[in-house]
Amino acid sequence: MLDFFRQVREDLEVVEHEIKAVVQSRDPLLTQTSMHLLNAGGKRLRPAFALLAGKLYNYRLEKLLPLAVALELIHMASLVHDDVVDDSMTRRGTPTVKANWGNKISMHTGDYLFAKSLVLISQYENPVIARVLAETSVKMCEGEIHQISTAYSADQSWRDYFYRIERKTALLIAASCQLGAVAAGAPEKDHKRLRRFGHQLGVAFQITDDVLDMVADQTLLGKPIGGDLRQGILTMPVIYSMEKSPRRQRLRELVEIQDKTDDQVKEAIEIIKEAGGIEFSFNVARKYIEKAKMNLTFLPDRPVKQTFYEIADFIGIRRF
Amino acid sequence: MLDFFRQVREDLEVVEHEIKAVVQSRDPLLTQTSMHLLNAGGKRLRPAFALLAGKLYNYRLEKLLPLAVALELIHMASLVHDDVVDDSMTRRGTPTVKANWGNKISMHTGDYLFAKSLVLISQYENPVIARVLAETSVKMCEGEIHQISTAYSADQSWRDYFYRIERKTALLIAASCQLGAVAAGAPEKDHKRLRRFGHQLGVAFQITDDVLDMVADQTLLGKPIGGDLRQGILTMPVIYSMEKSPRRQRLRELVEIQDKTDDQVKEAIEIIKEAGGIEFSFNVARKYIEKAKMNLTFLPDRPVKQTFYEIADFIGIRRF
Numbered sequence: 001m002l003d004f005f006r007q008v009r010e011d012l013e014v015v016e017h018e019i020k021a022v023v024q025s026r027d028p029l030l031t032q033t034s035m036h037l038l039n040a041g042g043k044r045l046r047p048a049f050a051l052l053a054g055k056l057y058n059y060r061l062e063k064l065l066p067l068a069v070a071l072e073l074i075h076m077a078s079l080v081h082d083d084v085v086d087d088s089m090t091r092r093g094t095p096t097v098k099a100n101w102g103n104k105i106s107m108h109t110g111d112y113l114f115a116k117s118l119v120l121i122s123q124y125e126n127p128v129i130a131r132v133l134a135e136t137s138v139k140m141c142e143g144e145i146h147q148i149s150t151a152y153s154a155d156q157s158w159r160d161y162f163y164r165i166e167r168k169t170a171l172l173i174a175a176s177c178q179l180g181a182v183a184a185g186a187p188e189k190d191h192k193r194l195r196r197f198g199h200q201l202g203v204a205f206q207i208t209d210d211v212l213d214m215v216a217d218q219t220l221l222g223k224p225i226g227g228d229l230r231q232g233i234l235t236m237p238v239i240y241s242m243e244k245s246p247r248r249q250r251l252r253e254l255v256e257i258q259d260k261t262d263d264q265v266k267e268a269i270e271i272i273k274e275a276g277g278i279e280f281s282f283n284v285a286r287k288y289i290e291k292a293k294m295n296l297t298f299l300p301d302r303p304v305k306q307t308f309y310e311i312a313d314f315i316g317i318r319r320f
Numbered sequence: 321m322l323d324f325f326r327q328v329r330e331d332l333e334v335v336e337h338e339i340k341a342v343v344q345s346r347d348p349l350l351t352q353t354s355m356h357l358l359n360a361g362g363k364r365l366r367p368a369f370a371l372l373a374g375k376l377y378n379y380r381l382e383k384l385l386p387l388a389v390a391l392e393l394i395h396m397a398s399l400v401h402d403d404v405v406d407d408s409m410t411r412r413g414t415p416t417v418k419a420n421w422g423n424k425i426s427m428h429t430g431d432y433l434f435a436k437s438l439v440l441i442s443q444y445e446n447p448v449i450a451r452v453l454a455e456t457s458v459k460m461c462e463g464e465i466h467q468i469s470t471a472y473s474a475d476q477s478w479r480d481y482f483y484r485i486e487r488k489t490a491l492l493i494a495a496s497c498q499l500g501a502v503a504a505g506a507p508e509k510d511h512k513r514l515r516r517f518g519h520q521l522g523v524a525f526q527i528t529d530d531v532l533d534m535v536a537d538q539t540l541l542g543k544p545i546g547g548d549l550r551q552g553i554l555t556m557p558v559i560y561s562m563e564k565s566p567r568r569q570r571l572r573e574l575v576e577i578q579d580k581t582d583d584q585v586k587e588a589i590e591i592i593k594e595a596g597g598i599e600f601s602f603n604v605a606r607k608y609i610e611k612a613k614m615n616l617t618f619l620p621d622r623p624v625k626q627t628f629y630e631i632a633d634f635i636g637i638r639r640f
Contacts, residue, residue: 025462026462027462027465027466027469029465029469030461030462030465081427081428081431084423084424084427103404103423104404104468105465105468107401107404107427108401108461108464108465108468109465111401111434111457111460111461111464112458112461112462112465114431114434114457115454115457115458115460115461116458118438118450118453118454118457118458119451119454119455119458121450121454122447122450122451122454123447123451125447127442127443127445130438130441130442130450131439131442131443133438134435134438134439134441134442135439137431137435137438138432138435138436138438138439140431140435141350141428141431141432141435142345142346142347142350142432144428144431145347145349145350145425145428145429145432146347148424148425148428149347149349
């Protein structure tokens with residue numbers, strides 16, 4: 001996706017540098033775990049969205065920098081806490097903090113990164129930034145708890161699914177787009193549009209991600225197929241197929257098995273494909289993309305606006 | 321300690337009510353875990369300090385309430401995360417959230433309470449409040465990590481000990497005293513004095529706590545004696561005795577044993593008592609109390625000032 005970030009590429013390097021500077025602690029272990037996490041990579045999507053949104057208004061990197069760094073730290077904090085609870089030993093092909101240092105250190109590393117983000121946010125005078133990020137953080141926790149308490153349960157509705165993906169993904173992307181604009185002095189009407197844009201884009205992004213978890217080329221995906229099913233996380237294609245498939249009863253059974261064999265995962269995915277769960281979900285994602293783009297219409301006509309369209313279209317068609 | 325809070329007793333009931341209102345979530349499980357934690361009790365020391373500090377200035381409960389609630393939520397969040405890492409199954413005689421719901425839920429409950437505190441804090445226009453609490457949170461994490469990475473190591477200095485207890489206890493009490501004053505419109509000189517008061521009081525409080533962990537009546541303490549030694553946490557009496565005791569070599573050996581028997585804990589405590597580690601530590605605590613009280617001299621002469629002196633004296637002499 002880096003090509004979409006051409007207008008902010010150099011500034012993203014400054015962000016990267018700043019993230020690394022910010023996580024330095026008097027405690028060598030904390031510095032080490034934080035740097036490990038940072039060096040494991042990541043697309044820095046959220047800082048990029050914030051900078052791009054800023055480019056629509058009065059763009060000054062020094063005003064956007066603390067926010068961009070904070071957004072990535074919040075995201076990383078949530079990842080490292082997910083790894084604690086998910087018992088993940090690798091992420092993006094690298095051993096997780098948890099794999100190297102254990103649960104305790106991972107949890108405190110997440111707390112630390114999150115607290116560091118607050119120090120950055122507290123620099124802003126505009127109260128919208130702190131408020132939006134605080135509310136987003138509350139909802140992110142709600143999403144995680146919901147995911148745990150509904151795991152392996154076939155009794156779930158669309159509402160449960162949307163509740164989770166909003167909290168897991170969409171709200172922080174929405175905040176990134178909105179607050180980048182806020183920090184660049186956008187009028188309220190505009191930053192609320194960018195928020196809606198980010199929200200709908202985030203929903204589309206997560207739906208696509210969830211579908212790819214079932215159908216993507218395993219090598220491109222970098223993780224075994226059907227990961228969500230194995231962890232008991234029910235996504236759109238599953239929920240759709242539990243309603244529509246003639247083999248819905250078998251699918252419900254499979255979903256609820258806690259230690260699925262590879263064959264059981266394969267069987268569930270077959271039922272889902274047959275029921276049209278994949279196509280259906282891609283279509284819903286595309287509709288969200290179209291909704292997202294509509295929010296862009298009344299934003300200032302600067303070159304970066306075109307980039308937002310391109311990103312939206314890319315998310316609608318990405319297949320890896 | 322409730323008697324010291326007579327000037328704010330009714331308002332503390334409002335705080336209590338508000339804490340319970342604030343943690344209500346759309347997610348029934350999160351509400352349940354948070355309420356469990358709340359109902360397990362606690363002295364609400366930090367809200368009390370904030371309100372008392374406010375009483376020295378332009379006291380208005382509605383201005384202090386979000387802060388008071390946030391301070392307790394931050395404290396509770398740190399407790400629930402400590403239980404995750406400490407493998408504690410009870411706290412104050414009640415099963416921990418972790419004992420009832422497991423590590424994953426505990427971790428997210430802590431994250432949730434902390435995020436909720438940010439929503440409250442984001443209401444304040446004065447940037448000092450958010451900044452101080454953010455910096456305090458960063459340091460609290462550093463303290464936890466330090467405790468983990470130095471556990472069972474006899475190679476520790478006074479500096480290590482003070483580094484930890486500042487972060488574990490003193491800084492949040494310092495913030496409570498300072499920010500209560502800030503929220504009530506205190507001049508900077510004054511709220512910095514209250515901060516120092518709280519800091520030194522917090523240090524004294526934690527030193528006393530650490531000594532009592534070795535010598536208090538077990539029934540009054542509500543937990544087995546020598547808990548810190550068992551967990552490999554080295555406190556002032558131990559560090560002192562590892563320097564001064566003729567049996568320092570044996571003490572070092574005992575300290576480093578990871579699964580101490582009751583007899584080994586008893587033996588370590590005997591060595592410490594013999595070396596004068598208990599008396600020495602109580603004396604240091606008393607000196608901090610005296611230092612703390614000196615900060616009160618130039619504060620406004622309102623009735624509540626007397627209460628601060630009383631609290632300080634009580635912490636200096638408490639033996640349970």
